Amino acid sequence: MAAGPGQVFAAVLRRDLQVAWRRWSDAANPALFFLLVVTLFPLALSPKAEFLRAIGPGVLWVGALLATLMALNLLFRADVDDGTMEQLLLSDCPLPIVMLAKTLAHWITTILPVIVVAPVLAITYHLPPEALPTLVLGLLIGTPALSLVGSIGAALTVGLRQGGALLAVLVVPLMLPVPMFGARATDLAVAGEDPTGLLYLLGALSVLAAGLAPLASAAAIRLGID
């Protein structure tokens, strides 16, 4: 009688997208935040084209990481606060699948807008147009790993009052390799070299995170419910 994993995944994904669509202002915040962070650097450091081209890939990736962090706080909190998470725990659908679907929906609604804005900002950093596909592709492949690793932290802190800063302390050390590879891939593209190998690596990190993170966050989310 119980729904299969595929159905559960689809139902949760659909519901979360629907909810996000009706609260679109929440979803727009991370992209706005990203925009502001990335704008800060030329203003605070220097607007010289060469300098911006050198720091651009790193700034864009760090900005994406910060935007992910900022968005993560809300990943599970709404569901825990309104009691829908309790209901999900009661049903006999596999919880890791639920977590995976929720994280994907969250990524689509909060990080995808960031990736859409990224190439525009890259142009303001004087990155050559040839490097933009690598930037966007790298973000598309790599940021799911950020969201997935972050989902563990979000699940661990959902029952706690001091969520935000603690969440960052927990997950940033775990996220580090992603911007390292991502920014380097874009650097290579800016220099006109082949970034394919690094994009594969980013993909590998995301696949690994997709396999393991939902198990950890499913175990962790129970702690926020009591």
Added chain:
Amino acid sequence: MWTWFYQLASPPHFYRMSHALVPWLLGLSLVLIAVGTYGGLVLAPPDYQQGDAFRIIYVHVPSAYLGSMIYVTMAVAAGIGIIWRIKLAHAVAASCAVIGASFTFAALVTGAVWGKPMWGTYWEWDPRLTSFLVLFFLYLGYMALRSAYDDLAKADQASAILALVGVVNVPIVKYSVEWWSSIHQGPTISKIGMPSITGDMLWPLLVNIAGFTLFFLAMLCIRVRAEVLEREFNARWARELLRGGAAGGVN
């Protein structure tokens, strides 16, 4: 085998056994550290390149080794605690964190001190130092998460999940950092590494590693004893012990 395991894992049994163990561990570790340090600082010849500066390895290397080893120990204990629901294992994991963070911090500080004569600056984004910095952050995150939970059982569960996730991540971070530094620095900067070591330099190092490890075990026992007592203060054995201790000075 299993009965032995469960007996050891019972808090009162552990409490009694560790009481006898601690002085031995502590005594032996202090003797080893004294011998190793004397050997390292006095008997070992100066390095032909680094001169006397290399002698900091007698503190740096054991600290670095323990910093990473304790993280693995902590994750294993956390895993045992979460799978078999053994409270003592959670107590061990919780006690590991502070000790491991201290050794990692010691490794960072001695690395920086060593860096001054080698590189001319205290901090260089050298792959080993950078990995230890990340490891230090992982310990801090673990401790921050534990202290954020009021409920001990939840703190155990949550921090155990984090430790397991962290231990999967540590090798990834380590290799990423090595790869990253190989790109950004190139071979011009001499990395902190083992000087080409001779036998009379090596034996004090090994003795010190053994001494530091025993010292860790002694500290671990002491911390776990306190942790166990705090957790079980309602249990009959603990109350009897505390009453007896107050009257007759069992400890």
Added chain:
Amino acid sequence: MLTAEGLSLWRGDQCLFRRLGFVVPAGSATQVTGPNGSGKTTLLRVLAGFLRPETGTLRWADETGDWDEVSRGRVAYCGHLGGIKAELTATENLRFDAALAGVDPAGIPGLLEEAGLAPCAGLRAGQLSAGQKRRLALARLRLSGASLWLLDEPQTNLDDAGRHYLRSLLAGHLRAGGCAVIASHEPAGLADLATGRIGLGG
């Protein structure tokens, strides 16, 4: 049939219940009574599997195994948090529950009708009144197909028609062989439907 043996739970230093045992036979309801803060909600949350008791076991009929596993899909919980998404309409909320339970959503309009929510089926749940939200949460009980219903102060916010709806819902569930555990500080109301009683706090 739910069997509880030797349940104990502390909250900090305070013992909420100690070595509590009871049986809820199929087709019957048990009422949990006690003053505020006596642990009624906590007991229900233990039964729902959200909390692990310090000692004791829970069994469903002859099934052995961890209550965490055994209870999933068998238990429905209606508590203080409604478990309703404010951004979705009443119908959409129930559709999601139906999808999770693997139930045909065709019955949803009928369920809303029974609950007296047919006129606001297309309204966002955030716009419903507290009583209407409670009815929606009750309507979900039918959808879950669970055999054990855990109701925490189910009469809160309900008007007379709502209480009547709750009574008929519960009576139907018991007739069909289901069980229920109801936490309530009001002795009246559902007391005649409950055959068992657990008193907490003193």
